[in-house]
Amino acid sequence: MHTVAVLALDQVIPFDLSTPIEVFSRTRLPDGRPGYQVRVCAERDEVDAGAFTLRAPWGLEGLQGADTIIVPGVADLTAPLPPAVHDALRSAAADGTRIASICVGTFPLADTGLLDGLRVTTHWRAAGLLAAAHPDLDVDPDVLYVDNGQLLTSAGAAAGMDLCLHMIRRDYGSAVAADAARLSVMPLEREGGQAQFIVYDHAPTPQGSELETLLTWLQENLARDLTLADIAERAGTSTRTLIRRFRDQTGTTPLQWLHRARIRQAQHLLETTEHTVERIGSQVGFGSPTTFRDRFKRTTGVSPQTYRRTFS
Numbered sequence: 001m002h003t004v005a006v007l008a009l010d011q012v013i014p015f016d017l018s019t020p021i022e023v024f025s026r027t028r029l030p031d032g033r034p035g036y037q038v039r040v041c042a043e044r045d046e047v048d049a050g051a052f053t054l055r056a057p058w059g060l061e062g063l064q065g066a067d068t069i070i071v072p073g074v075a076d077l078t079a080p081l082p083p084a085v086h087d088a089l090r091s092a093a094a095d096g097t098r099i100a101s102i103c104v105g106t107f108p109l110a111d112t113g114l115l116d117g118l119r120v121t122t123h124w125r126a127a128g129l130l131a132a133a134h135p136d137l138d139v140d141p142d143v144l145y146v147d148n149g150q151l152l153t154s155a156g157a158a159a160g161m162d163l164c165l166h167m168i169r170r171d172y173g174s175a176v177a178a179d180a181a182r183l184s185v186m187p188l189e190r191e192g193g194q195a196q197f198i199v200y201d202h203a204p205t206p207q208g209s210e211l212e213t214l215l216t217w218l219q220e221n222l223a224r225d226l227t228l229a230d231i232a233e234r235a236g237t238s239t240r241t242l243i244r245r246f247r248d249q250t251g252t253t254p255l256q257w258l259h260r261a262r263i264r265q266a267q268h269l270l271e272t273t274e275h276t277v278e279r280i281g282s283q284v285g286f287g288s289p290t291t292f293r294d295r296f297k298r299t300t301g302v303s304p305q306t307y308r309r310t311f312s
Helices: 014-025 083-094 103-111 124-133 159-172 174-183 212-220 228-235 239-250 254-272 277-283 289-300 304-311
Strands: 002-007 036-041 046-048 053-055 068-071 098-101 145-147 151-154
Touching: 002 014, 014 036, 014 103, 014 159, 068 083, 068 103, 083 098, 083 103, 098 103, 098 159, 103 124, 103 151, 145 159, 151 159, 159 174, 212 228, 212 254, 228 239, 228 254, 239 254, 254 277, 254 289, 254 304, 277 289, 277 304, 289 304
Parallel strands: 002 036, 002 068, 068 098, 098 151
Antiparallel strands: 046 053, 145 151
């Protein structure tokens, strides 16, 4: 039987901890036998889980011999990884154990150095912090999970279930995974990635900067067919100078800023109105419904219709 060890670090996020316990514990093979034995392991006798304190049946020795180790997220992303946990995870990896993180569990797993040079993901809100703290990682904030073979990472919250179902499919095939998905009331494959769930901040308008007036004007004129030359003319500068100022003050280009603002407005209209997709595309400045659908899907990972069904 495949053994899954779930690591309960101090300040563990209860949802992240319970997800693999529930999904793997309830997985059954075609003959009715359990597919997994689940261990909850911790360095200390008592673990702070925020709203409650838990006692894990296993110490760190429970990680030894496990086929898979799951690292759930923790509340304090800056907390140093205890040396004993660091060594236990490194030792398990050297033995070939599969190790997966859920949500911001990518942070403690990254502290081991095992993820260096790999493409990884985490909750979209923490992706920038992860990239800054671990510049050797290739952080992808748009996907639900990343499978590097021995090392896997997942995005926020429910994406941990997607990752668990993916591992079940790797271990036992699609039929067993589909049955586990039904028990979890989850689709085996969700359309799109976590980009569709990202709440983008309002496009940056640096207060008091030389771009403030221009960005406000752009926000008020999203429906117009604007070119880079149009924007530069409005700003009273050359296109080259305009691009440089945008890079310096917003971190992006004028047209990328405009596209993001249009998609953000389209998301709002899809959530709050019954306007057709074609009308919304026109309202936010896309010249054709096809262009709007393509740009929307590239940005969010799903079609406008799927986004509306999910969030309206």
